[in-house]
Amino acid sequence: MFRSLFAVVLECLMVLLYLINNILFYFTSAVKVHIKVVNGDVTLSPVGISTVKSVVWKFGINKVAEFDPNFSEEVHIFGNYEGRTTLNKETGKITILKLTPSDSGTFSVEVDSVLMPDSYRLEVLEAVNNVTIIKADSSNSSCELLCTAKPSSGEASFNYVWIKNGQFLSNGSYLTVNKSHLSHSYTCNASNPVSSKSTTVEDICKEAVNNVDIRKADSSNSLCELLCEAMPSPGEGSLNYVWIKNGQFLSNGSHLDVSNSDLSHSYTCNASNPVSWKITTEKAEDNCKGRPIGAIVGTTVTGITLIGFGVAMYLWKKITDAPNGKSGE
Numbered sequence: 308m309f310r311s312l313f314a315v316v317l318e319c320l321m322v323l324l325y326l327i328n329n330i331l332f333y334f335t336s337a338v339k340v341h342i343k344v345v346n347g348d349v350t351l352s353p354v355g356i357s358t359v360k361s362v363v364w365k366f367g368i369n370k371v372a373e374f375d376p377n378f379s380e381e382v383h384i385f386g387n388y389e390g391r392t393t394l395n396k397e398t399g400k401i402t403i404l405k406l407t408p409s410d411s412g413t414f415s416v417e418v419d420s421v422l423m424p425d426s427y428r429l430e431v432l433e434a435v436n437n438v439t440i441i442k443a444d445s446s447n448s449s450c451e452l453l454c455t456a457k458p459s460s461g462e463a464s465f466n467y468v469w470i471k472n473g474q475f476l477s478n479g480s481y482l483t484v485n486k487s488h489l490s491h492s493y494t495c496n497a498s499n500p501v502s503s504k505s506t507t508v509e510d511i512c513k514e515a516v517n518n519v520d521i522r523k524a525d526s527s528n529s530l531c532e533l534l535c536e537a538m539p540s541p542g543e544g545s546l547n548y549v550w551i552k553n554g555q556f557l558s559n560g561s562h563l564d565v566s567n568s569d570l571s572h573s574y575t576c577n578a579s580n581p582v583s584w585k586i587t588t589e590k591a592e593d594n595c596k597g598r599p600i601g602a603i604v605g606t607t608v609t610g611i612t613l614i615g616f617g618v619a620m621y622l623w624k625k626i627t628d629a630p631n632g633k634s635g636e
Contacts, residue, residue, distance in 0.1 A: 338413075342430045344501035347406050353399045353416050354425045362399040363417040371414070372401055406431045433458030434502040435465055440495050442511055443481065450512030452482045454495035456504065470494040470505075484512060515583035516546060521576055523594040524562060531595035533563045535576035537585065551575040565591045 361375040372394040382394045391404040414427040443453035469476040492509040518538035525532040550557040570592040577586045
C-alpha cells in the first residue's frame with residue numbers, strides 16, 4: 308500500500324516537473340533575428356553555452372550540421388549547406404556563407420541532446436539596386452516624380468525618402484514638385500535593412516524641345532538676320548540656341564547675321580534645354596529672298612529720279628539744238 312502511494316506521488320511529481328520545465332522553456336525561450344544580405348554570411352551561436360560535447364543544428368525539421376563524438380569525430384554538413392557551412396566542435400557555433408533568399412527561415416540547436424530554448428530567425432534580403440527617378444505626370448503648375456528601385460534579382464520592397472539640398476522632404480515613392488522649383492536638384496534614397504542607394508536628378512520635369520523654326524527677322528542691302536525659335540511647353544524656361552554651318556560652330560543665341568554673299572549656304576539651328584535638343588536646317592536664301600521694302604522703295608525712287616533726269620536732259624538738248632528756238636525744215 309505504501310509503495311503504491313509512493314509510486315503515485317512520484318508520478319505526480321514527474322508530471323509536475325515536466326509541466327514546470329515546459330512552462331519555463333516557453334517563458335525563457337526567445338527568437339534571435341538575423342537580417343543579412345544576399346551572398347553575405349551569418350554566424351549563429353548557442354546562447355549561454357561555452358563548450359559542447361555534441362551539437363545539432365536544424366533548419367525547420369531538417370539537419371544542417373551535426374557533431375557527435377559518440378559516432379564520429381568528424382563534423383557532418385547536410386544538403387545544400389555542404390561546402391559553405393562550418394561548425395565549431397568546441398563552441399557549437401555555426402557559420403553559413405553565400406546566403407540566398409531560400410536560407411530565410413527558423414534555425415534551432417540541440418546541445419548535448421537537449422533542445423535549446425532559443426530559436427534563430429534568418430532573413431536574407433536583396434541589396435538595393437537600379438534606383439531610378441522618372442517623371443510620372445505633369446501639369447501646367449506641377450510635376451510628379453516617381454522613384455523606383457530593383458533588387459539584384461527577384462522581388463523586394465524598399466523604403467523611399469526624398470531629399471532636396473540635404474533636407475528631408477517626404478517619404479514614399481512619389482514626390483510632387485511645383486514647376487517654380489524646377490531648378491533644384493532632387494535626391495531619392497531607396498533602402499532596406501541591409502543596404503541603401505541614392506540617385507539625384509535635376510531638370511527632369513522640363514518638356515522636350517519642339518517646333519524648331521528658322522525665319523527672317525530683318526535684312527539690309529548687305530545682311531540678312533535670321534531668327535531661330537522653338538516652342539517648349541509653358542513654364543519650361545529659356546532655351547539655348549547654337550548656329551552651325553557645314554558642321555562648324557558659328558555662334559550662340561537665337562539671332563544670326565548672314566552676309567548676302569553667303570545666302571546660298573545652309574544654316575543649322577540647334578535648340579536645347581537640359582532634357583532634350585532638336586535641330587532644323589534651312590538655306591538662308593529661302594528665308595532671305597527679296598530685299599527689304601525700304602531697299603525696294605529706295606531703288607524705285609532712285610530709278611524714277613534717273614528716268615526723270617534723263618527725259619529733262621533730252622528735252623533740253625532738243626531745245627538748245629534748234630536755231631533761235633525754231634525747228635529746221
